[in-house]
Amino acid sequence: MKLSNIRLEVMQTIEKSIDELLIKYLKPIEDNWQPSDLLPDSKEPGFFEEIEEIQELAKEMSYDLFAVLIGDTITEEALPTYETWLMGTEGIAQENKNGWSQWVRGWTAEENRHGDLLNRYLYLSGRVNMREMEITTQHLINDGFDTQTGNDPYRSFIYTSFQELATNISHRRVATLAQKTGNSRLAKICGIIAADEARHANAYKNFVNRILEIDPGEILLAFEDMMKKKIVMPAHFLRESGGEIGSLFSHFSDAAQRTMVYTTQDYIDILKSLLNDWNIENIVGINDSAEKARDYLMALPKRLQRISGRIRIPQKQFEFKWIAVQEGRKKVA
Numbered sequence: 429m430k431l432s433n434i435r436l437e438v439m440q441t442i443e444k445s446i447d448e449l450l451i452k453y454l455k456p457i458e459d460n461w462q463p464s465d466l467l468p469d470s471k472e473p474g475f476f477e478e479i480e481e482i483q484e485l486a487k488e489m490s491y492d493l494f495a496v497l498i499g500d501t502i503t504e505e506a507l508p509t510y511e512t513w514l515m516g517t518e519g520i521a522q523e524n525k526n527g528w529s530q531w532v533r534g535w536t537a538e539e540n541r542h543g544d545l546l547n548r549y550l551y552l553s554g555r556v557n558m559r560e561m562e563i564t565t566q567h568l569i570n571d572g573f574d575t576q577t578g579n580d581p582y583r584s585f586i587y588t589s590f591q592e593l594a595t596n597i598s599h600r601r602v603a604t605l606a607q608k609t610g611n612s613r614l615a616k617i618c619g620i621i622a623a624d625e626a627r628h629a630n631a632y633k634n635f636v637n638r639i640l641e642i643d644p645g646e647i648l649l650a651f652e653d654m655m656k657k658k659i660v661m662p663a664h665f666l667r668e669s670g671g672e673i674g675s676l677f678s679h680f681s682d683a684a685q686r687t688m689v690y691t692t693q694d695y696i697d698i699l700k701s702l703l704n705d706w707n708i709e710n711i712v713g714i715n716d717s718a719e720k721a722r723d724y725l726m727a728l729p730k731r732l733q734r735i736s737g738r739i740r741i742p743q744k745q746f747e748f749k750w751i752a753v754q755e756g757r758k759k760v761a
């Protein structure tokens with residue numbers, strides 16, 4: 429039987445219990461938080477005072493941290509790219525309205541609140557050149573992304589497990605840093621988003637666990653392949669107005685490293701936690717190449733740790749067009 433047919437069968441097997449997964453990992457819409465729960469109500473008389481407070485507190489945040497928050501928001505706003513990609517995955521048939529496509533819709537509907545909430549906060553903060561931010565967002569959606577998963581569900585669920593854990597970490601760190609400057613509102617905003625990301629990570633990790641039970645050898649090979657190619661961030665094609673595709677990503681990533689919002693160490697720690705959660709070390713009864721993949725994966729954290737010691741992060745702050753003109757030295761055309 430062809431590999432892709434086996435994958436399809438595995439997806440169909442897991443799909444039989446998808447209803448239970450939907451209930452476990454997605455929250456009922458009526459009870460779920462909405463962006464407006466965390467933002468000032470423009471119908472209320474105290475609205476402008478609350479905006480003033482938001483703007484005062486936003487000034488307290490470091491330039492780099494604010495740039496990272498904007499980059500995180502843009503990453504969330506590129507959600508159409510992620511939904512399209514997942515819907516195209518083998519076994520997730522949008523047109524059939526199967527259980528898997530319902531998962532993708534439910535996940536997208538929850539994720540959509542993240543970009544909405546952060547975007548609205550940034551608009552009110554008085555510190556953002558919204559037009560520049562919007563241009564970058566439009567570029568990012570227009571440029572798409574390359575997860576290197578193809579339409580393989582095994583590779584895709586490994587990617588999403590990794591990615592949801594990464595976003596959980598970064599939103600959680602922004603929350604902690606915002607709280608340090610007394611910005612409780614932003615801390616709450618990022619904290620509540622981080623909690624969603626953690627729940628989504630658990631869902632994708634569970635999907636991988638189920639595949640591991642049915643087809644361990646093949647998903648090990650997929651995991652090995654993903655790690656050899658490295659997990660690319662969804663915003664790796666980031667650019668600002670007038671820039672080349674991908675030219676802004678390293679500046680965004682450097683700012684995330686400088687502020688310790690997301691670091692090389694986090695990448696290694698996520699890998700370690702996945703190896704542990706999926707009990708990769710103890711998988712047996714697989715063929716030679718899958719055994720090699722298992723051993724490669726188990727040795728990888730140490731190898732990455734050695735390399736990470738040699739990485740130097742540029743300390744010079746980059747001037748992002750996203751941050752309002754008065755803060756930058758050069759005028760934005």
Ligand SMILES: [Fe+2]
Nearest residue numbers: 504539542595
């Ligand atoms: Fe998100």
Ligand SMILES: [Fe+2]
Nearest residue numbers: 592595625628
């Ligand atoms: Fe997410």
